[in-house]
Amino acid sequence: MRRALCPFATAATALLLASCSPMLPERSAPVRYPAAPSRTEAPLVGALVDQPVGGGTRGAVIRESADLQQCMAQLTAARVTFRPVPDRSTTETCGLASGGVLGPDLGTTARMAPGDVEMTCRTALALSVWRRQSLEPAAREILGSEVVQIDHMGAYACRNVNNGGVSNRISAHSQAAALDFAGVRLRDGRRITVSTGWAGDEAEARFLRRIRDDACRIFGTTLSPDYNAVHADHLHLEATDTRFCR
Ligand SMILES: [Zn+2]
Numbered sequence: 001m002r003r004a005l006c007p008f009a010t011a012a013t014a015l016l017l018a019s020c021s022p023m024l025p026e027r028s029a030p031v032r033y034p035a036a037p038s039r040t041e042a043p044l045v046g047a048l049v050d051q052p053v054g055g056g057t058r059g060a061v062i063r064e065s066a067d068l069q070q071c072m073a074q075l076t077a078a079r080v081t082f083r084p085v086p087d088r089s090t091t092e093t094c095g096l097a098s099g100g101v102l103g104p105d106l107g108t109t110a111r112m113a114p115g116d117v118e119m120t121c122r123t124a125l126a127l128s129v130w131r132r133q134s135l136e137p138a139a140r141e142i143l144g145s146e147v148v149q150i151d152h153m154g155a156y157a158c159r160n161v162n163n164g165g166v167s168n169r170i171s172a173h174s175q176a177a178a179l180d181f182a183g184v185r186l187r188d189g190r191r192i193t194v195s196t197g198w199a200g201d202e203a204e205a206r207f208l209r210r211i212r213d214d215a216c217r218i219f220g221t222t223l224s225p226d227y228n229a230v231h232a233d234h235l236h237l238e239a240t241d242t243r244f245c246r
Pocket of ligand 1: 173178179180235236237
């Protein structure tokens with residue numbers, strides 16, 4: 001086993017969790033993937049997105065995103081595109097603060113689909129670490145191909161937690177503090193999805209568990225098909241100061 005999971009998971013914390021249901025993604029027309037970027041540029045040193053995932057990653061994400069300007073500086077230093085948007089309050093419990101639109105990581109080739117996503121800067125920073133330090137290297141190592149597209153189900157949704165029953169708890173999606181990840185497209189044409197890959201062939205399942213396990217060290221709350229049936233087709237990646245992984 002690569003590492004122990006959920007050291008702090010208890011039934012009590014489970015009750016405090018935000019969980020989610022997918023917002024159905026729009027199916028877009030086939031896209032032409034850009035060529036791999038030049039690797040001749042000198043690597044940037046010091047940006048969190050460039051650091052391998054370790055025991056301190058989650059704390060560093062929280063710390064480096066405590067201030068919007070600092071968070072944006074981290075993304076800029078790592079050549080991750082992020083366009084800030086004004087704070088807004090949609091309802092008493094829904095809205096977005098210190099947020100923006102996460103675009104491509106210019107250090108890699110993967111693109112978000114069905115499009116770039118509006119989220120908190122903290123979520124954008126955590127996702128940027130995850131896609132550069134986990135998702136993309138894990139695909140190369142385990143699947144032998146490069147991620148060209150990251151399929152997601154969105155970040156913002158003004159609603160309560162969907163845990164398969166009735167809940168009065170507010171979902172982290174109400175503040176765009178979580179992204180639902182559905183799968184990836186690879187350069188060799190393969191499509192890997194949480195819904196079929198979790199119980200799929202050995203390599204796909206290993207890849208998905210690797211990126212889930214890594215997410216647990218980057219995000220506050222990570223929920224997978226191992227958690228409940230509501231998450232059978234996606235990973236819920238939530239960058240809040242909660243602590244839960246399953
Ligand atoms: Zn979710």
